[in-house]
Amino acid sequence: MIKLENVYKSFDHLEVLKNINLTVQKGEVVCIIGPSGSGKSTLLRSLNQLERITSGSVYIDNELVDERSNNKDISKISSKKISEVCSELGMVFQRFNLFPHMTVLENVMLSPMKIKKLSKQESMERALKLLHKVGLTDKKDEYPSKLSGGQQQRVAIARALAMEPKIMLFDEPTSALDPELVCEVLDVMKGLAKEGMTMLVVTHEMGFAREVADRVIFMDNGEILETDRPENIFNNPGHMRTKEFLSRIL
């Protein structure tokens, strides 16, 4: 579903991703953990090209979407093709990023209507179904500012699902939430995992990683230091840095 080969990314002279190789299979839930600044967000964002990698190749759903060498695009893939493939990736942000001038329902309906060109009726049906799924049918006509953080994040998940993505990317979806609101978002994510959604989740919720992840990746300083089943990572980390990191946050 996702494949990264020899991916490097620098901001000016700061190397943020170093030789990243990663494959995610269909239906897999992979959690990425690691200290702040280790490049977790950048890795996620280079999948849907919110960041452009410096070199390496990115495949989504077996299609090459970006191939670069020395910051030069050597794949020459049309931007239309790129947005097509990227629309198979749904993304959920730490700060929700809902559209504040639209109601909850309009937020979720927007992309089916404008990108998939569904009719208003079809888009609304799809949006209502998704809002039901995240338990927010009764909030459909509210503006985002009237919702709690947990509710906003669930709307953001519904909005991402409205494009019927094959893969969902989560970048610390619960980090901006009050502790008592974390659960409601994690529950929605667990539900998605159970349905077989392919998920790549950057998180500090070790309980979630332990319970839901098929694999956990530990990143440090722009590198993937290890990747393993959660029980191995948590109980028996193979790397000193992993052990240090886990002992600091658990």
Next chain:
Amino acid sequence: MDERMVRVIGILIDSFFPLLKAGLMFTVPLTIISFFLGMIVAFTVAIIRVSNFKPLLAIVKFYVWIIRGTPLLVQLFIIFYGLPSIGLTLDAFVSAVIGFTLSVGAYGSETIRAAILSVPKGQWEAAHALGLSKSQTLLYIIIPQAIKVAIPPMANSFISLVKDTSLAAAITFTELFQVAQQITARTYEPLWLYIEAGSIYLIFCSVLTILQSRLEIKFGKSGD
């Protein structure tokens, strides 16, 4: 009451309707037309600048630089008195509309650009992640939010424009202030006539200020 006072009051009453009429028939239309056209220019320039549209970027930057860096009165003189010498003669009204439109366009483009840039980066990112194109993002996500930010400063520049149109008197356009000058030339009562003209501007601007606060309440309500 002394005789002079009676004379002045007579002049003020006689001139009130000609002044108000000049205001309503010339100042107001000049303001509205220039502002409307100016907003179109401002929007276009702002979009070119934020979308970094290379072919036109240098041209619009040059335009904003010239307009903001030279006095409006000088611009009006160049258009009205200067252009005829290269064979382009425009009447006073058209010259004034062009001058004010260019001015509103240049200053307005900066306001709109700032409003667009004030929309958080996360909005662009969320739209990109959903698969919206750059122009769809501008149209559905960024501009609706930017307009809210831009309305108060744009309303202020509309009110300023009402007053700035008095500069058109200098290129022979018979708007409110020009009429006041004509009556003064006949009656030799500059103090009272210019105060009267100023009062009519004050009435116009006060009405607009009331409308402005209504507008801001209306646009401040929905959303955040």
